[in-house]
Amino acid sequence: MTPPPRYTLQPYKGMWSRYTCPQCLRHKVFSRYIDIATDEPIADDVGRCSREVNCGYHYKPSEYFSKHGKSIDDRPSTMDYRPLTYRDFEPSxxxxxxxGQTVKHYEQNNFVRYLVAKFGREVAYAQAQLYLVGTSKHWPGACIFWQVDKANRVRTGKIMLYNPETGKRVKQPFNHIAWAHSLVGSKNKEAGQRHSDFxxxxxxxxxxxxxxxxxxAVAICESEKTAIIASVHYxxxxWLAAGSLQGLNAGxxxxxxxxxxxxxxxVNAYDLWVNKAAQLSAGLPSVTFKVMRLLENIATPQQKTEGWDLADYL
Ligand SMILES: [Zn+2]
Incomplete structure (x- = not known):
C-alpha cells in the first residue's frame, strides 16, 4: 500500500483554519499545506487561495523545497506517520x-424576502422550506443554508446575509459568512467541550x-442561491450547490x-470545472459528469469581468 503524500492542504475545520492570502490579501481564503505527521505548516505562504478565478495563488510544497535547495521528502517515515483518529472517519x-427551530420567520429573512419579490410568497416559501433555508439571529435578516445529507443528518449550516432588494450578498464592512457548527461549538466551549472537536x-x-x-438528473452550481432560483426555472x-468550486470533491x-x-x-470558471469533472469521473465511474457551457457562450465581456452566475441571468 502506498502511504499518502506527506503534505496536504489543511482540512477545513472552521474559519480558524483559513488565513489571509499572500497575493490578493483577502482574509480567510487561504489554505496552508501541512505536514500530516505533525499538523505543522511548511511556511506561512505555502498553500492555495480559494479564489481560483480571481486570484489563483498556489504555492506548492514541491516548489517551496526546490526554491530552498532541498528535495522534497514526500513520504512520511513509519515513525512519524500520524495514527488515524476518529477525525478520519465519523463526521460530527x-x-x-x-x-425545526430555524426554518420559519421568513418575514425576517432577507434572502427569502428577495425570493418573495421575485416569485411571490407561495413559491418563495415553498422553495425555502424544500431546501431547508433557516432564519438566523446571528445578524438581523441573515439566513442559514443547512447542509443535510441524504440520510437526513445535519452536517452544518452556512449563515449568510443578503440584501433583500438586490439579492446580492452583504460583503461590507465585512464578508457576512458564519458557520452553525462553530457557533454551537463556541457555546459548548463553556461546557468544557473543545470547538475543534467538531x-x-x-x-x-x-x-x-x-x-x-x-x-x-442532478445539476450542481456553486452558490446555494443559484440552486434555489434555478430549480424554479428548471x-x-x-439542483444542488457545492458552496464553492473547491467544495466539489469525490467525497x-x-x-x-x-x-x-x-x-x-x-462565468470564467468553465475550464476549471472541466478539469474538476475529469478528476471526479476518475474516482466515481458510475456517475456521468457533463459540464454546461451555456454561460461562457452568452456572457458579455463585462459580465465575464464580473464573474456572473446563472442566477444573475434568471
Ligand atoms: Zn488570493
Missing amino acids: YLPKRVI NLKQCLFGEHLLQYQPAK PELL KCKCLEGRTVILMPD
Whole structure:
C-alpha cells in the first residue's frame, strides 16, 4: 500500500483554519499545506487561495523545497506517520432540532424576502422550506443554508446575509459568512467541550432531496442561491450547490452514484470545472459528469469581468 503524500492542504475545520492570502490579501481564503505527521505548516505562504478565478495563488510544497535547495521528502517515515483518529472517519452532526427551530420567520429573512419579490410568497416559501433555508439571529435578516445529507443528518449550516432588494450578498464592512457548527461549538466551549472537536464533513447543499428523486438528473452550481432560483426555472433537474468550486470533491459526490450530473460553472470558471469533472469521473465511474457551457457562450465581456452566475441571468 502506498502511504499518502506527506503534505496536504489543511482540512477545513472552521474559519480558524483559513488565513489571509499572500497575493490578493483577502482574509480567510487561504489554505496552508501541512505536514500530516505533525499538523505543522511548511511556511506561512505555502498553500492555495480559494479564489481560483480571481486570484489563483498556489504555492506548492514541491516548489517551496526546490526554491530552498532541498528535495522534497514526500513520504512520511513509519515513525512519524500520524495514527488515524476518529477525525478520519465519523463526521460530527448537529441535532436535528436546529432545522425545526430555524426554518420559519421568513418575514425576517432577507434572502427569502428577495425570493418573495421575485416569485411571490407561495413559491418563495415553498422553495425555502424544500431546501431547508433557516432564519438566523446571528445578524438581523441573515439566513442559514443547512447542509443535510441524504440520510437526513445535519452536517452544518452556512449563515449568510443578503440584501433583500438586490439579492446580492452583504460583503461590507465585512464578508457576512458564519458557520452553525462553530457557533454551537463556541457555546459548548463553556461546557468544557473543545470547538475543534467538531469533525466537520460538509455535504452538498440540497443533498437531502436526492432520496425523494431517485432517478432525476442532478445539476450542481456553486452558490446555494443559484440552486434555489434555478430549480424554479428548471424543475426538470434536481439542483444542488457545492458552496464553492473547491467544495466539489469525490467525497461529497459519492451520494450521486448512478446519476447523470450536469455541472454549471459560473462565468470564467468553465475550464476549471472541466478539469474538476475529469478528476471526479476518475474516482466515481458510475456517475456521468457533463459540464454546461451555456454561460461562457452568452456572457458579455463585462459580465465575464464580473464573474456572473446563472442566477444573475434568471
Ligand atoms: Zn488570493
